[in-house]
Amino acid sequence: MSNRHLPKPRSQRALATATTGLVALSLAVGSAAAQDTVKIGAPLALTGGLADEGKKQALVYDMWEKKVNDAGGIEIGGKMYPVEIIEYDYQTDGPRAGQLAERLITEDEVNVLMAPFGSGHTKIAATVGQRYRIPTLACVASSESVYSQGNPYLFGTLSPNANMTAAMVEYLKENVDGLSKVAVYGRDDVFPKSMAAATAAAAEAGGLEVVYNELYPVGTMDHAAAISSIVAAEPDWVYATGYTQDLILIRRQLADLGVKAPVITMVTGPAYVEFTEGLGELANGVTSQTWWHHSVAYEGEGAWKTTKAFYDDFLAASGGEDPDYVHGSCAGALVVLEDALKRAGSLDGEAIRQALADTDITTFYGPINFGENGMNQARELPIIQVQDEAIEVLYPASIATAELELLSE
């Protein structure tokens, strides 16, 4: 198991590199041999705080690499190229992610970068890519602030947060009688913060009253004070964002301190199996939004032609666990890359960038069309709810598996 997480590049060279640095930084490494594989660089958080997420990415990267190579590779400019994904562990340490991105580009001579998990680390890796004019594909960064910096080399498969929250507000207004007051509580970190802000804005635009709207800093251990304030404001809808550990605690404290809201939404809590496991029965009734759910049914290009094909492959690879949106989006990003490489007809960074920018295809993951800022354009994103400790899809109607259940406490 742990072997898979070792770096794939030859360790002698890594060792040589370090030794070089040690003595006199004297040995010039890296030779520009004629390239006959597509090299994709992936700094991943395989240890440290985001290890669980990083391993999810690694899992689908391996699936894709194997799938494509078993089929003979990708045809680029009339020649078949096998693919190689080069992974390094950056240990959830931001500066280290930047350093490894640079190593991937300069020493491993990768053609494309796959960004690590989260908006912050995506920014760091994409900045290095931009400097070298190497495209970066981000599959788990959804904050528009990441894409609004005018980096033409950055493309993301998740859609903007704002569209997601507006749809959520509309759906709840239709399905919950008398919904009028909302409390928003978010973690002060790139993604959770932007989701909280977008929800508060969407709720106000939708005519709801925002009775509580606060952020909590990274390193908050307890939420009693905030939750007492929320309870006192008597909201109909509590919307909380954060990492799984935050959300588990917030959900428990909401129950402990007697919140009576019929709707509790947590992002991205229920999208992860750890959330339901950590809460047991208390997870029931919590709604969430996600970018992708395996019950969608799309047909399109790439290694997996249908959502079902991906789902079946995934079950085999994961030992029976269902994929979540991280798996879907990251596999989707690679499928897009596959298509873009064919269209680019070369491994030149600029050509790949142009092909990615021109993308307008459908994949097993859904339609992909990168907008002006490089983000995938909005579409109908699923709303999900935990019912009987399992995930049900509420929206869009075409793939719904259940109706909204209100919490009554």
Add this chain to the structure above:
Amino acid sequence: MRAAKVLLFVAWIAVLAATPFFADNNIVRTAIMLAMYSVLAYSWNFIGGFTGYPSFATAAFFGLGCYAGAIVEHAGVPMALAWIAATVFVALFAAVLGAIVLRLRGHYFAIGSIAIVEVCRLVVSSWSSLTGGGNGLNVPLLMWHPNTVAMFFLYVMLGLLAIVFAITVFVDNHRLGFGLKCIRQNEDAADMVGVNTTRYKVIAFVLSAFLCGTAGAVYASWVGYIDPTDSFQILLTVKVPVMTLLGGAGTVLGPAIGTAAFVVLEEFFWANFLSWNRAILGLIIVFLIFFLPGGLLNTSFRRVVRRLRGRESAGASA
């Protein structure tokens, strides 16, 4: 003797400065980080080495430098001016803060300085209107050729390193250095024989801060994106003293040697022992404390060997 040390140091700078001509950008990046850490280690040496105050505030100065530089640059001020602004800001911050916290000693000073890092991080992350809060802050990126960019930032960092080294040599041979060493030996006695301890300590504290601020601002311009968690790292604040201790605290060449050894070990372990590198760094620290209590420069290696063989009962006291 002094000339020999300076010569050694100049040779070291020359080696680092030559990296862009024979190595790829990944190595140059390591050289930039090495130069940057050396600046931080030399800075810390003023307060922690010469004066003997256990300061763990380095990350606060570095992080504030990152943010001050990034904010000023973001507002449209040219890069070099932004670096100067950050330097001045951090120096003032350290002077005011030093006047307050340097009244503490020993453990209380250590805890207080760690708390300063944490307070800075919290204030920066909650002051979103200015700092972008948890979103972090983007700094305009230099879109020159990557090789040029790497070379440019390498030379800037080496420039800072030369400055901090010059100050170190000056302080070491000056009344100030003597006064600081007196404070380290016995602060009350130093006070009695007429060393203005408060003034000396504040000067040492400012010296330990202002170039960290510059280094932070340069770092921000180089990487193009900063956020509160990465800028104010507790790990950084302990790593820098360890580097200095490794080389030899309170010496002229110690910080450079310690930083080089540490960075090289770190790179080596990172590349070869992925999931265990943190533990290995921990082991290095433990080894350092027990077997190299005076740092690489001040250790009799024969004693280390003897101790490793266990002939001498280990009773290390630094």
Add this chain to the structure above:
Amino acid sequence: MDFAQILANGVVLGALYACLAVGFSLVWGVLNVINMLHGSFIILGGYLTYFAWQMFGIHPLIMLPIVAAFLFVVGYALQAIFINKVVTAPVLVTLTLTFGLDMILYNLMTVYFSATPRQVTLGLGSIQLFGVYLPVVRLLGMALALLLTGLLYVTLRGSRIGRAIVAVRMDRSAAALMGIRVNRIYAITFGIGALMAGAAGALFAMVFPITTNLSGVFLGKAFVVCVIGGLGSVPGALVGGLALGIIESFSGVLLGPQHALTVGFLVMLLLLIVRPTGLVGVKGYE
């Protein structure tokens, strides 16, 4: 906004803080060592409790004494093997050493337990008294925290070992002259510090999701509690913990959760400068 509820939140949380910090405070006060391992000790206690509950169904309250005893052994051994050798060195050395040991322990835990948040779910709900919600798990935690802290207090006051610890804390060389084996007392004290951390971890596994990422947060709380309450005394940790809990609770409501942590640290810095002995600390102790 209900004043009684805010106060209750603060007191319950504060008791947990006291329990978290009392071992750290003891080690600092007696050994003059800032133990950077303390946060990881708590996490270790929490993980052991969680896995015993999840794999073998052992109730956390049964695990608590076992975990505490185990951590005592770990702490005693670490002190006897490593820290005793530099215990008289300046703070820079001892702090750095414990930080290095902490890196090793942290690494071991991330490799063997991963960073996935874990929590024991007992589902005890909460009771309502005069309109104030009191979560049962936290009340239990508070009761245990007070009990443990009280036990420690009684041990220090009443037992031979306890009196020896207090004697060493007051004057090391005099204690040595009186025939107290100082090094052994140090190891026992460090062991007790780890024991308290392990017990706190077992409690926390029922209240907070435990992940290795929290070790720094726990350590930070211990710093603040110690400085606010005053070092090395059990009542000090209790006062500091309760004070911090109440401060955080009120500032979280009045200023917003974003500033609650900052206020805690600022109070600490202020106290450091104005009254470094803490609210109930002993004067003249450096």
